[in-house]
Amino acid sequence: MDSQEGSNISRRQFVTAGGLTAAAVCLAPGSLFAQTGGLVESAFKEAATAKVTVQTLRRNVSVLLGAGGNIAVLTGPDGKLLVDAAIVTARPNVSSALASINAQPIKQLVNTHWHFDHTGGNEWLHAAGASILAQENTRKHLSRDTRVGGNWQYTFPPAPAGALPSTVFQEEHTLHCNNSTLELKHYLPAHTDSDISVHFTEADILHTGDTFWNRDYPFIDYSTGGSIDGQIRAAEANIAKVTDKTIVIPGHGAVGGKADLILFRDVLVEIRDKVAAFKRQGKPLSEVVAAKPGARYDAEWGNLFQNPSDFVALVYQGV
Known part of the structure; x- marks a missing residue:
């Protein structure tokens, strides 16, 4: 694994380093592997052997960490409800982690947005018995060729077909499952145009999807409606929604709370404002990258999807 700053995948990341197993090849659609050499291809390979850990949170909610986007799991008499589905090649370890919680069947899946590291397991989870719910733009992007x-x-x-959400909504949706109420809310375009939050109201746990990355620079998908200003706007919405007692599940990174949301917002605002100032001065991207506007955060925050240079390029694109 490349440890240089320019590497797309680094040692501390959303999946553990490892080769693509034969079993994972069988699980993943061949068309996904036809494109080689990039970050997405590396993610497919490494998710195949990524360790998946279960963290118990509050009431009957747990979270699976380690292979793509974080998965929330709500258990109870109605069967398991999942929020997000990780990367397709992570299926064996995700399945084992779910079985380790209890033997309840999988009945419901909610996607926080359309990206492959959050919807990759849709098809096999649907085959296992889950109906799939998402914001309407998630189904739109999953239904056609989508270039990122x-x-x-x-x-x-x-x-x-089995991976597509069977039920979609536009702005808000409420679920009642396992003696819990889940409030789903669509963000204004942020990380993508399909992002939603999922609030487990009785447990006071908020799953933010990729509108929050805990101590990691976010990827911003301009191709499907994202922007740096939208990412910051969503961060502000998350801060306004939670209290000091709310447990916050990010799309990537450790489970956190309100202080972590505030830090995420502040880092994004600081780097955006610095990059915008440089751009107004007429500086080209190469000079802005060289100036290291996120220097005091780069060592900690630049190790997941976005190394510091790539993140600065994303911000530069949007200011």
Whole structure:
């Protein structure tokens, strides 16, 4: 694994380093592997052997950490409800982690947005018994060829029919499951145009999807409606929604709380404002990257999807 700053995948990341197993090849659609050499391809390979850990949170909610986007799991008499589905090649370890919680069947899946590291397990979870719910733009992007730029540079083919959400909503939706109420709310375009939050109201746990990355620079998908200003706007909405007692599940990174949301917002605002000032001065991207506007955060925050240079390029694009 490349440890240089320019590497798209680094040692501390959303999946553990490892080769692509034969089993994982069988699980993943061949068209996904036709494009080689980039961040997405590396993610497919490494998710195949990524360790998945279970963290118990509050009431009957747990979270699976380690292979793509964080998965919330609500258990109870209605069967398991999942929020997000990780990367397709992570299926064996995700399945084992779910079985380690209890033997309840999987009945419901909610996608926080359309990206492959949050919807990759849709098809096999649907085959296992889950109905799939998402914001309408998630189904739109999954239903057709969707090109993502930035440092992904990847065209995702249409998802199989079984991976598509069967129920969609526009702005708000309420679920009642396992003696719990889940409030789903669509953000204004932020990380993408399909992002939603999921609030487990009785447990006071908020799953933010990729509108919050805990101590990692976020990927911003301009290709499907994202922007740096939208990412900051969503961060502000998350801060306004929670209290000091709320448990916050990020799309990536450790489970956190309100202080972590505030830090995320502050880092994004600081770097955006510095990059915008440089751009107004007429400085080209190469000079802005060289100036290291996030220098005091880079060592900690630049190790997941976005190294510091890539993140500065994303911000530069949007200011």
